[in-house]
Amino acid sequence: MSSLLKITDLHVSVDEKPILKGVSLEIRQGEIHALMGPNGSGKSTLAYTLVGHPKYEVTSGTIEIDGVPLNDLDPCERARLGMFLAFQYPVTIPGVKVADFLRHAVTNIRNPARKEGESLIPMRDFRKELKDRMEELGMDVEFARRYLNEGFSGGEKKRMEILQLAMLQPKFAILDETDSGLDSDAVRVVSEGLRKLAGPQMGVLIITHHERLLEYNVPQFTHVILAGRIVETGDASLAHELHNHGYAAVRQRHPAEAAEEQEHQKVTSKAAVVAN
Amino acid sequence: MTTDVPVLDDEIGVGDYQYGFHDPTDKYVFKSRRGLDRDIVHQISEMKNEPMWMREFRLEALDLFYSKPMPTWGGDMSELDFQNMFYFVKASQGQEKSWDDVPDDIRKTYDRLGIPEAEKKYLAGVKAQYESEVVYGSLQEDLAKQGVIFTDTDSAVRDYPDLVREYFGTVIPSADNKFAALNSAVWSGGSFIYVPKGVKIEFPLQAYFRINTQNMGQFERTLIIVDEGASVHYVEGCTAPTYSSDSLHSAVVEILVKRGGRCRYTTIQNWSNNVYNLVTKRAKAYGDSLMEWVDGNLGSKLTMKYPAIYLMEPGARGETLSIAFAGKGQHQDAGAKMVHCAPYTSSRVISKSISKDGGRAGYRGLVKATHDAHHCKSNVVCDALILDSHSRSDTYPYIEVNHDNLTIEHEASVSKIAEEQLLYLMSRGMSETEASAMIVTGFIEPLVKELPMEYAVEMNRLIELQMEGSVG
Ligand SMILES: Nc1ncnc2c1ncn2[C@@H]1O[C@H](COP(=O)(O)OP(=O)(O)O)[C@@H](O)[C@H]1O
Ligand SMILES: [Mg+2]
Numbered sequence: 135m136s137s138l139l140k141i142t143d144l145h146v147s148v149d150e151k152p153i154l155k156g157v158s159l160e161i162r163q164g165e166i167h168a169l170m171g172p173n174g175s176g177k178s179t180l181a182y183t184l185v186g187h188p189k190y191e192v193t194s195g196t197i198e199i200d201g202v203p204l205n206d207l208d209p210c211e212r213a214r215l216g217m218f219l220a221f222q223y224p225v226t227i228p229g230v231k232v233a234d235f236l237r238h239a240v241t242n243i244r245n246p247a248r249k250e251g252e253s254l255i256p257m258r259d260f261r262k263e264l265k266d267r268m269e270e271l272g273m274d275v276e277f278a279r280r281y282l283n284e285g286f287s288g289g290e291k292k293r294m295e296i297l298q299l300a301m302l303q304p305k306f307a308i309l310d311e312t313d314s315g316l317d318s319d320a321v322r323v324v325s326e327g328l329r330k331l332a333g334p335q336m337g338v339l340i341i342t343h344h345e346r347l348l349e350y351n352v353p354q355f356t357h358v359i360l361a362g363r364i365v366e367t368g369d370a371s372l373a374h375e376l377h378n379h380g381y382a383a384v385r386q387r388h389p390a391e392a393a394e395e396q397e398h399q400k401v402t403s404k405a406a407v408v409a410n
Numbered sequence: 411m412t413t414d415v416p417v418l419d420d421e422i423g424v425g426d427y428q429y430g431f432h433d434p435t436d437k438y439v440f441k442s443r444r445g446l447d448r449d450i451v452h453q454i455s456e457m458k459n460e461p462m463w464m465r466e467f468r469l470e471a472l473d474l475f476y477s478k479p480m481p482t483w484g485g486d487m488s489e490l491d492f493q494n495m496f497y498f499v500k501a502s503q504g505q506e507k508s509w510d511d512v513p514d515d516i517r518k519t520y521d522r523l524g525i526p527e528a529e530k531k532y533l534a535g536v537k538a539q540y541e542s543e544v545v546y547g548s549l550q551e552d553l554a555k556q557g558v559i560f561t562d563t564d565s566a567v568r569d570y571p572d573l574v575r576e577y578f579g580t581v582i583p584s585a586d587n588k589f590a591a592l593n594s595a596v597w598s599g600g601s602f603i604y605v606p607k608g609v610k611i612e613f614p615l616q617a618y619f620r621i622n623t624q625n626m627g628q629f630e631r632t633l634i635i636v637d638e639g640a641s642v643h644y645v646e647g648c649t650a651p652t653y654s655s656d657s658l659h660s661a662v663v664e665i666l667v668k669r670g671g672r673c674r675y676t677t678i679q680n681w682s683n684n685v686y687n688l689v690t691k692r693a694k695a696y697g698d699s700l701m702e703w704v705d706g707n708l709g710s711k712l713t714m715k716y717p718a719i720y721l722m723e724p725g726a727r728g729e730t731l732s733i734a735f736a737g738k739g740q741h742q743d744a745g746a747k748m749v750h751c752a753p754y755t756s757s758r759v760i761s762k763s764i765s766k767d768g769g770r771a772g773y774r775g776l777v778k779a780t781h782d783a784h785h786c787k788s789n790v791v792c793d794a795l796i797l798d799s800h801s802r803s804d805t806y807p808y809i810e811v812n813h814d815n816l817t818i819e820h821e822a823s824v825s826k827i828a829e830e831q832l833l834y835l836m837s838r839g840m841s842e843t844e845a846s847a848m849i850v851t852g853f854i855e856p857l858v859k860e861l862p863m864e865y866a867v868e869m870n871r872l873i874e875l876q877m878e879g880s881v882g
Contacts (some may be wrong), residue, residue: 185833185837186833186836186837187828187833188829188833208836208842209833209836209837209840210836210840210841210842210845212837213836213837213838213839214839217837218837219837221834224833224834225828225830225831225833227831227834227848227849227852228852228853228855229851229852229853229854229855229856230848230849230851230852230855234848235656235835235838235848238838238839238840238848239838239840242839242840242841242844243838246839249845250841250843251874279552281852281855282503282852298838302838302839307639312672
């Protein structure tokens, strides 16, 4: 039976300020969803909230996988239940080698009951698997020995996120603007990579402003978020339309949210620049 | 539990510190009374059957110790009671060449510390000091044949009087500071190493220092002479039982690296949290030689230690890599001193400190150049990682240079574990403890990767132990 990620009437605040104002969404394993919306509409907020970022406070609503509530679980427990986020801004962890990090991560995700200090998956198998995945993604195997994201270019960081996705094979993958800031070659690599990985065992939520990723990974559902609410849901053609014509029509169809958006932007114009 | 296992102090929380056990002391050969005076110094000297010059050296140093004030900087020593300490404790009859001949309790302790095991695998020689004296010693035969001397300093005074007299107290005079004076008065044990011209010792020589008695003062005295073109890597480890009242470790380490020689001195200090660790370490590096201190401070209540390198002739290089980890109730005041006494010398200091659970870790460093030391280079980098809001880090870099024909670079940074880094690792299935430990391990990795494999593993293991149960 395929798993279900169910988000019900989610309200989220950052520093006491409400950002998400009632988001509901259901994603099944095997489905691809696109989430689109103007800058500052709350896309990353939703992504961070799903993986349990402590700064994002759920004030009401629920997140469940197959009926198991995630609200009170920490990011580690959520990851072990199959949640994954490809970060919009992956951080650098100095001195930690990609291979060591991934070996720990893969061990924990595959044996969710593992305690600290218990043994890791065998080195040989892991090395082989890592090498295969890196080659599939057209990555230099040398990267395994580098420190995590240290000195990586934008494209290398995003590829590293996809590599982690490939190694961890989560049930639900959220990709937060994984295609932003990349040249077209890199976008192709990432898009093809995702296409190979996404299958009946993975539910995918793609946050994007671009078309390319969606051409390779055609969404069954496209959601539009405006001022912290999902205001429309359609199919792949909606993504296409938004890409070609922008959000003006959406704002016209949803004047209340558009007004809220303007209000929010006035208050937080500085913060919005930083966050985007 | 069988009776031959060393006693664990149940009353005191041994916590994460796994070397907090102690052995019975009833079979000891000799234990001085508490406190310090001329009689005690006489007694030590007599027990050791020393030549007159050494006895006079000691008594002179004792007067210097009395006359010097306590340092007013560094850490809090107000609870350090010199009259409550035992200054000389002899646990066994003498130094053995076979572990089988070392008294059972003591041997088992070293077994638990993994020393005989390590000796078999990757060491060229071992000295095990237990309380005041060395109880076991070994050196690979081929090294002995090449003229390498690796013995305890007591034996060296007897067996190599000329060498010892020539160098003893020349790098660190008794008058250098209060604790150097104290050590000079009551010193016992420590390593004496001589590496003849051109002899390169491939595997490390290791000394292991163990305090067992409560309120014990351990004052080992180490003297290393690396002759021209020779090289050696010396490693020391230290542990002690966890007691409710304090012990004192105050060593003096003097090193001479002659022209073209190399010496690396690695310390992995893991004293229990009731030990004052006040150590003076100094090396003189001559032409085209390389002296390196690798200094890992994880244990003790208070450590004040600033390994120094005097760059005596052109081409001499000095490097200090220092890692300090201060947990609950700990203050690590560690650092480095580089003194450029000649032109065309260079020095480098890399210091990483970590503080958590209210611990305090700092870097105190001095770079100094004499008038004629032109065309010198010095590079100092210190990074501090603070794991929580009630822990503390300090940086005190001092520079004393009277001219500008010298390049000094100094960088310092202080960071906290970023919430974003924790989130990132945790979102990949790492627990909070694992994630923090990974960040800390990564932080010190540039230093740890300088260590030989076995010590790198040991260092990472100790860091993980320090991290366990500390978060959340
Ligand atoms: N970490 C944060 N700190 C402060 N404000 C934030 C933070 N994250 C999000 N916000 C606020 O939430 C709003 C939505 O941000 P975000 O979810 O990043 O939007 P999107 O990803 O759709 O561009 C922003 O306008 C900003 O005001
Ligand atoms: Mg965003």
